[in-house]
Amino acid sequence: MSQSDTFFDYKHIWHPYASMINPVPCYTVISAKGVYLKLKNGKNIIDGMSSWWSVIHGYNHPILNKALKKQIRKMSHVMFGGITHPSAIALCRKLISLTPEKLDCVFLSDSGSVAVEVAMKMLIQYWQSLGQKRKLFLTIRNGYHGDTFAAMSVSDPENSFHKIYNNLLPTNLFADAPISSFYKDWDANDLISFQKIIEENSSKIAGVILEPIVQGVGGMNFYHPTYLKKIKILCDHYSIPIIFDEIATGFGRTGKIFAFEHANVIPDILCLGKSMTGGTITLAATLASRHIADTISNSKTGCFMHGPTYMGNPLACAVANANIKILKTNQWKTQVSNIEKQLFKNLLPLIDHPYVIDIRILGAIGVIECSRLVNMFSIQKFFVENGVWIRPFKKLIYIVPPYTISSHALKKLTNVITMALNNTKLFM
Known part of the structure; x- marks a missing residue:
């Protein structure tokens, strides 16, 4: 250069x-x-x-590169409307087998932000199919879900990159972020704000959206698994679907294949992206329950109203298949565990540094x-x-x-x- x-x-x-x-x-x-x-x-x-x-x-990575080369000899792209192809079918099979049984309908897209947009649109259309015009989403402060408009509207309105757009975004509901950290004792007071908001607005809320366990660039906070469990109980009580945004944490980053496994709970919709292709090419997915998919499909519209041009891109699907195949060898478990142990050893002593507040x-x-x-x-x-x-x-x-x-x-x-x-x- x-x-x-x-x-x-x-x-x-x-x-x-x-x-x-x-x-x-x-x-x-x-x-x-x-x-x-x-x-x-x-x-x-x-x-x-x-x-x-x-x-x-x-x-x-040689395995990922090989998958790309093999696929490009056949075709690099084909529209997904009215057409399907083996790489997309194989990927959706793998995603369904990797995620909880409840999540068995896969919508492919081209970025994490779009996966969140898709999830939110699904729930708006879901409630419309039930004859209710719900449009509010409930989340917690210090969250980040992407840079597109719906995703920005559920990212922290004060503590994010998006503050300058606040007067243009849909208004949603924000509970206080939990203070109980992952490794410390659970404090039931963390639930007060969220519980109050969901009780007062349960008939207006289309869905809850959270980054499970790890809040990303909203502050890199790791909250207690019990908080996620309690949120899921409240959502089930009020029959409000919950979206888990695992775009950053999915595929092993937290030591579990998905971060929500730390709390042993299952979302109604799951957003995946980033490392799904091992970082080779952009791809995302939104997985929904059969109940949500069927409710939307049985509406007057009869279909879900979204369709990216590069949805189900064969190159991306092929390399995602290869990436998941690598993950299924389970080497990542040892690798991530070793990284965690070394980080504890090398970073924790910095807690006494005058410039350090927390590790x-x-x-x-x-x-x-x-x-x-x-x-x-x-x-x-x-x-x-x-x-x-x-x-x-x-x-x-x-x-x-x-x-x-x-x-x-x-x-x-x-x-x-x-x-x-x-x-x-x-x-x-």
Whole structure:
């Protein structure tokens, strides 16, 4: 990549959550292998982010690459309206076998945000099919469900990237986020806010939507499994369907194949994405119960009103099949367990650091909550110069490495985080 290419990128390409006037510098990656990103200057850096939670088996995995090559020789894409194909059928079989028996109707889409949109549209149409015009959704604060409009409307209106859109979004219901953390005692007071809202609005609520156990970029909070159990009991009591957004946590990230397994509960609708293809190509899925699917299908409309152009893309489905095949060898269980143990060993001692408020670890997720905001420009440069790719936000430095990371590479990530905490120039 030439100097002119770098300048063109800086001048004309709009990156995520970035300014076009004063953008944070981008680092050019020319190839990737395993857990390493190779920069244009030839330097290899360890990816601690799995390309935003998705590359769980590392880059350029031979099995995933082989699946893509095999499929592309047949066809790269075909419309899913009125047409089906073997890769999509095989994938939906695998998703149904991997998830609870209740979830047996699969709607494929092309991104996590769209999977959430689909889930919410399903419930609005579900209630319309029953002769009720319910449009309110109940969730908890500190949540994040994506950047499209319905997804933004159920992300925290105050503590998210979407505050500037608040006056344009549908108004939904937000209960206080639970304070009881995953590893500490359950406090029944956590349920008061949610219970009050659901009792007062039960006849208006179309559905509840939650990130089970792990709240992602809304604050990287890990809440107590009992909270999820109690929410499910309330939803069942009032016959309100519940959506679990497992886009970030699905496929082993928390030490369970799905995070809701920590609470031993089952949703009515499940949203999946990110690591479903092992981070090779975009794909998402919304799984619904037969009851919801049949209720919608028996309505006057007679069908669910949604259909992305790239729905069921054969390339994406083929590589997702290969990814799930890798997961079914169950190596991920040992890999994630080993990562968790090492994170406890290497990160927990930082709890006494003057810049650290809290350390949170679950599965292959490690979070350091700092007392000061990070200087994004400075800290990103510091990480790259020290051979790692970690992308913090606000007061959080967190890592979600590929499951295949070696003990040595993981130690490098945590060592560089320690070095960053000791550098006052990297904080505001």
